[in-house]
Amino acid sequence: xxxxxxxxxxxxxxxxxxxxxxxxxxxxxxxxxxxxxxxxxxxxxxxxxxxxxxxxxxxxxxxxxxxxxxxxxxxxxxxxxxxxxxxxxxxxxxxxxxxxxxxxxxxxxxxxxxxxxxxxxxxxxxxxxxxxxxxxxxxxxxxxxxxxxxxxxxxxxxxxxxxxxxxxxxxxxxxxxxxx
Amino acid sequence: xxxxxxxxxxxxxxxxxxxxxxxxxxxxxxxxxxxxxxxxxxxxxxxxxxxxxxxxxxxxxxxxxxxxxxxxxxxxxxxxxxxxxxxxxxxxxxxxxxxxxxxxxxxxxxxxxxxxxxxxxxxxxxxxxxxxxxxxxxxxxxxxxxxxxxxxxxxxxxxxxxxxxxxxxxxxxxxxxxxxxxxxxxxxxxxxxxxxxxxxxxxxxxxxxxxxxxxxxxxxxxxxxxxxxxxx
Numbered sequence: 001x002x003x004x005x006x007x008x009x010x011x012x013x014x015x016x017x018x019x020x021x022x023x024x025x026x027x028x029x030x031x032x033x034x035x036x037x038x039x040x041x042x043x044x045x046x047x048x049x050x051x052x053x054x055x056x057x058x059x060x061x062x063x064x065x066x067x068x069x070x071x072x073x074x075x076x077x078x079x080x081x082x083x084x085x086x087x088x089x090x091x092x093x094x095x096x097x098x099x100x101x102x103x104x105x106x107x108x109x110x111x112x113x114x115x116x117x118x119x120x121x122x123x124x125x126x127x128x129x130x131x132x133x134x135x136x137x138x139x140x141x142x143x144x145x146x147x148x149x150x151x152x153x154x155x156x157x158x159x160x161x162x163x164x165x166x167x168x169x170x171x172x173x174x175x176x177x178x179x180x
Numbered sequence: 181x182x183x184x185x186x187x188x189x190x191x192x193x194x195x196x197x198x199x200x201x202x203x204x205x206x207x208x209x210x211x212x213x214x215x216x217x218x219x220x221x222x223x224x225x226x227x228x229x230x231x232x233x234x235x236x237x238x239x240x241x242x243x244x245x246x247x248x249x250x251x252x253x254x255x256x257x258x259x260x261x262x263x264x265x266x267x268x269x270x271x272x273x274x275x276x277x278x279x280x281x282x283x284x285x286x287x288x289x290x291x292x293x294x295x296x297x298x299x300x301x302x303x304x305x306x307x308x309x310x311x312x313x314x315x316x317x318x319x320x321x322x323x324x325x326x327x328x329x330x331x332x333x334x335x336x337x338x339x340x341x342x343x344x345x346x347x348x349x350x351x352x353x354x355x356x357x358x359x360x361x362x363x364x365x366x367x368x369x370x371x372x373x374x375x376x377x378x379x380x381x382x383x384x385x386x387x388x389x390x391x392x393x394x395x396x397x398x399x400x401x402x403x404x405x406x407x408x409x410x411x412x
Contacts, residue, residue: 005213012205016198043194048323094349128306132377135305137369142306143341 003070010062012146014157016057017164024122044172049099051093052107059161060089066145066154075141077121081126081158085116088165104169111169115162121155190388207332246337246345248279248360250367257373260392268389273381274371276333277358281347286360288368290388295410297330300362300379303349304341307396309379312353314399319356323403325410335362335369336377382409 001009024044027037028043063082066072074082088110096101121141124131128142135142147153219384254274258267273290280286290296299315301308318324332355334346343349350359372381376394384390391409 001210002213005209007205008212009209012208013202016201016205020198039190040194043190046188046191047194047198050195054198129310129396132395133307134378135302135307136376137336137374140305140377143304146386 006065006070007146008148010066010157011152013058013062014152014160015149018160020051021167022161022162024164024171028171037071041172041174045174048168049092049096049101049103049114049166050174052165053089053096055161055164055168056085056088056092059085059158062157063154070145070152072145073139075136075139077117077141078154079141080117081114081121081155081162084110084117085161088114089110092165107165108167109164111162115159115166118155118158118162122153122159125153125155189317201210214314215389221259228331244282244347246281246339246347246361247364248281248283248362250276250278250360250363250371252367252371257389257392258373259373260375260394263393268373270390271389272387273383275387275391276360276368276371278362278368280359281334281361286358288333288360289301290383290385290389291385293385295325295328295385296383297328297381297406298333298381298383299330300333300372300374300377300381301346301350302333302336302377303334303346304336304344304378308378309343309353311396312350312355314397314402314408316354316356318402321399325406328406328410330343332357332359333362333368333372334359335374337362337364380393382406 018139023040027041027044030037033043063074063078063085067074090105091103091106095101124142125144131142144153252274253276254272256274257271260268273282275290275346276288276313278286278288288296289296301309301312315330330349334350335345338344346361360368366374369379372379373392374394378396379392379394382390391405393405397405
């Protein structure tokens, strides 16, 4: 698979992750009223830790591919997002194996900080004037390596990844909270 | 037991749905990636110029290119790290012996008796793209101080980034002043201590650095900075 195909593949995965956030939120909102969503809630609840780990692991692997294989040099904000995402891949794997849902409290600072940084990064990609006003001599955070489907960039992918981890860890409803 | 089995089934269904989504994304990416092969951006030869010994300033035989060799005469300036206490202010700026995009010789001699504003630009930088219209408006409104010469140095050229080639980019942006093409190694930018784009340096008629600034500026901020700096 060449780099362009990988860009499209990872962009589609990001869209799936973002869609997953919407699904989780919908199940959470509708769950207390409609029993029909109970199976989905049960499935999400049971798989949440593994899915959260999958998101973090794929995001980690993807970012390493783009920097080490595609030679896209990470900017300062990219490094902050990596600092937040890479540890999540490790601790969520342990949590999934141990079925420890309390991991969400340890994951929260990393995922929340990562979501904040990635959101800011995505915003300044569209509005560079909101950034620090200059392009850096090294890799610039307002520089866009690619923008698939008109809106998916590396920052968007990170944003979707952090949001889906948070949704899976915090928003996924417990089956007993869903209408029978 | 039945409830546990049911829960296990629903978990498997969710996982299966995720796996299917991943596989579909992979297939779509591979199929569309193959069909887009012809549309991929060809990698352009960034520099087509031959290496010219510019010690004697001879430009005959130079070929056009987005990067041109640059020879620095004089001491290089330290990178701008502290705008409030710029160590380069008061020091002599180096002479840049280079060429334009068309290969013709172009020398930026700070000590030629002219106040000069040197603007370092990167074609892909959104802030540079925003700054050029500001400079043009500054010109259109007749606000440029009398005797101030403005020149651009195109640097950090990258054929895989937006607005390449810079030679066409400057024309499209309506750049009205002269422009030097920096080397692929960013010799000129390094010599002037460039730390960001756009980067502006004002030198006096004696070649002494009067001020440096990095980043995008609005019209009022630009005019204020130039006026204050020239007054030093």
